[in-house]
Amino acid sequence: MTTEHLFDLQKVAKRFVKGKDSITIFDNLDLSINKGDFVAIMGPSGSGKTTLLNLLGGVDQPTEGEISFDGQRIDKLSENLLAKWRANNVGYIFQFYNLMPMLNAARNVELPLLLTNLSSSERKQSVATALELVGLADRAKHMPSELSGGQQQRVAIARAVVSDPKLLLCDEPTGDLDRATADEILKMLQLLNREFGKTIIMVTHDPSAAKYANRTLHLDKGKFVDRELAA
Amino acid sequence: MFSFISQTWAVIVMNVRSLPRRLWMSLAMVLANAVVVAILLAFLAMDKGFEVTLKGAGSDDVALFLRGGSAAELNSGLGRDQVNLIATAPGIASNANGPIISAELYVIVDGIKRSTKTEANLPLRGLELTGIEMRNGFQLQEGRMFTPGTNELVVGQGVLREFEGFEVGNTLRIGKSEWRIVGSFSTGGNVFESELWADLNVIQSVYNRGSSVQTVRAKLSESGQLDAINAYVENEPQLNVDVQTEKAYFAGQSKNLSYMAWFGKIISAVMALGALSGALNTMYTSVADRAKEIATLRTLGFSTGSAFLGTLVEAMVLAMAGGLVGAVCAYLLFDGLNASTLGGSFTQVVFSFQMSGDLIAQGMKMALVIGFVSGVFPAWRAARMPVLLAFR
Numbered sequence: 052m053t054t055e056h057l058f059d060l061q062k063v064a065k066r067f068v069k070g071k072d073s074i075t076i077f078d079n080l081d082l083s084i085n086k087g088d089f090v091a092i093m094g095p096s097g098s099g100k101t102t103l104l105n106l107l108g109g110v111d112q113p114t115e116g117e118i119s120f121d122g123q124r125i126d127k128l129s130e131n132l133l134a135k136w137r138a139n140n141v142g143y144i145f146q147f148y149n150l151m152p153m154l155n156a157a158r159n160v161e162l163p164l165l166l167t168n169l170s171s172s173e174r175k176q177s178v179a180t181a182l183e184l185v186g187l188a189d190r191a192k193h194m195p196s197e198l199s200g201g202q203q204q205r206v207a208i209a210r211a212v213v214s215d216p217k218l219l220l221c222d223e224p225t226g227d228l229d230r231a232t233a234d235e236i237l238k239m240l241q242l243l244n245r246e247f248g249k250t251i252i253m254v255t256h257d258p259s260a261a262k263y264a265n266r267t268l269h270l271d272k273g274k275f276v277d278r279e280l281a282a
Numbered sequence: 283m284f285s286f287i288s289q290t291w292a293v294i295v296m297n298v299r300s301l302p303r304r305l306w307m308s309l310a311m312v313l314a315n316a317v318v319v320a321i322l323l324a325f326l327a328m329d330k331g332f333e334v335t336l337k338g339a340g341s342d343d344v345a346l347f348l349r350g351g352s353a354a355e356l357n358s359g360l361g362r363d364q365v366n367l368i369a370t371a372p373g374i375a376s377n378a379n380g381p382i383i384s385a386e387l388y389v390i391v392d393g394i395k396r397s398t399k400t401e402a403n404l405p406l407r408g409l410e411l412t413g414i415e416m417r418n419g420f421q422l423q424e425g426r427m428f429t430p431g432t433n434e435l436v437v438g439q440g441v442l443r444e445f446e447g448f449e450v451g452n453t454l455r456i457g458k459s460e461w462r463i464v465g466s467f468s469t470g471g472n473v474f475e476s477e478l479w480a481d482l483n484v485i486q487s488v489y490n491r492g493s494s495v496q497t498v499r500a501k502l503s504e505s506g507q508l509d510a511i512n513a514y515v516e517n518e519p520q521l522n523v524d525v526q527t528e529k530a531y532f533a534g535q536s537k538n539l540s541y542m543a544w545f546g547k548i549i550s551a552v553m554a555l556g557a558l559s560g561a562l563n564t565m566y567t568s569v570a571d572r573a574k575e576i577a578t579l580r581t582l583g584f585s586t587g588s589a590f591l592g593t594l595v596e597a598m599v600l601a602m603a604g605g606l607v608g609a610v611c612a613y614l615l616f617d618g619l620n621a622s623t624l625g626g627s628f629t630q631v632v633f634s635f636q637m638s639g640d641l642i643a644q645g646m647k648m649a650l651v652i653g654f655v656s657g658v659f660p661a662w663r664a665a666r667m668p669v670l671l672a673f674r
Contacts, residue, residue, distance in 0.1 A: 138583025153299035
């Protein structure tokens with residue numbers, strides 16, 4: 052394990068018990084992801100992409116094996132410690148944006164900052180910067196229902212980066228958008244990766260989206276093939 | 283800690299702002315709580331009004347003598363010899379005319395209630411002017427005092443309000459006699475306002491009571507001090523009386539009717555169970571409605587505690603809103619409402635419902651208990667909501 056690695060997965064297994072049956076999603080999965088990587092995870096439905104993303108994001112825990120983040124084990128953390136770890140290290144971008152419909156754009160972006168000790172004025176400043184970054188400074192007071200799908204996803208990106216996490220996890224971030232808007236969002240992610248050094252792990256079905264990543268992992272039936280290695 | 287407060291506050295704000303999505307269910311919960319609180323407050327206000335009416339009548343300065351074993355004025359009876367013995371008791375204040383005592387006769391007459399047009403018993407009290415002076419807060423409101431030795435009577439404000447035909451100037455036929463109403467009086471809203479007063483001797487004569495009376499009131503030389511009188515009563519074999527301060531007598535009378543508050547509390551508790559099941563349903567629906575939002579917040583790093591408290595506070599806010607609506611409605615509908623009911627001497631006691639801050643606090647406490655119980659289980663479910671729901 053080196054400090055160049057943001058993630059190290061060793062012999063990770065994930066099984067679900069359904070009635071008397073045990074369904075294995077992964078078995079003996081090893082993976083390393085470097086700091087500053089932009090990784091696309093592809094694969095057919097049911098291949099385990101989202102389960103892997105959930106394990107990396109600390110919203111699910113492996114049945115066996117070890118998951119280390121920046122040299123620290125996260126697979127055995129309690130639910131509340133994992134919540135703290137997510138608040139400090141992870142920004143999430145969901146397929147359907149998952150904005151709070153009753154809060155305006157600025158309030159949505161502010162949510163992760165409520166988990167910090169920043170003052171109200173510091174939070175306002177950070178929110179303004181994040182909305183500026185995604186080009187929505189003039190929509191701060193708009194409710195999600197008043198924004199287009201692309202704009203909502205940009206608000207979600209602002210929410211993901213506002214607390215300056217090392218890692219962005221994206222679950223089909225362009226799955227609900229048209230091609231042109233999807234490209235805008237992907238370029239934004241690329242910018243965050245290249246200019247701001249964010250490590251990005253993105254689950255996608257879309258090969259065009261995967262082209263924006265600098266590494267693509269193909270997952271099939273719980274085993275994934277690194278295309279670069281396969282080649 | 284700061285972070286926990288700010289995230290919990292944010293969850294509460296979000297929950298409250300999302301209420302319009304569950305408008306009808308939330309309103310149903312508010313309404314159910316409002317009804318429970320309003321009914322509870324109505325009974326409590328009735329009980330309070332009744333209690334104030336009775337307790338307000340009692341003075342610590344006055345000793346009340348009843349025949350031994352009598353629970354109320356109506357079933358007491360004292361002969362002239364007994365009155366004379368009482369007058370010689372120690373501890374009774376005197377003036378130039380001798381000991382300040384008032385022998386009183388208490389009979390029942392019929393009145394027609396304005397509200398139901400039905401007959402109800404009213405007390406007609408025969409007393410002397412000394413007795414009137416002993417009533418704290420007595421004020422002639424209209425007309426004049428009855429003239430001793432005549433068929434004249436004065437009527438309490440409560441009787442005037444609640445019963446027909448007792449207006450000043452009217453002539454009434456009671457039994458075989460005609461009576462002229464020459465005045466009306468108030469005694470600060472207490473039970474005496476539910477009475478008709480006339481001259482003792484005239485009542486004794488009309489009702490063929492000879493010289494007997496039912497009670498004797500005596501002004502005490504020292505407020506609340508009955509020791510000397512009690513010792514005298516115990517040592518005087520010709521006397522068969524029970525003595526207590528007037529205040530203690532009316533407190534006992536109001537205690538006999540404290541079932542009203544208990545009745546109200548039991549009815550409210552039964553209704554609260556109904557409101558509670560509705561509120562639980564509302565809150566479980568709320569958690570289901572917000573499942574994805576709760577899971578998203580948990581994914582972002584919000585704590586289980588904030589999800590728990592957010593839901594609990596939502597339930598308490600709805601319950602409080604219901605409680606406030608109920609309290610306001612109860613206040614507008616019932617505060618000052620006049621009513622009459624059967625008192626301890628089988629006569630009507632006219633009283634006003636009395637709403638007060640402490641009663642409203644009791645109503646709000648009831649609302650908060652419903653809110654807490656209906657919130658705590660759904661809040662637990664919210665706190666245990668699987669984070670993975672955010673990704674569906």
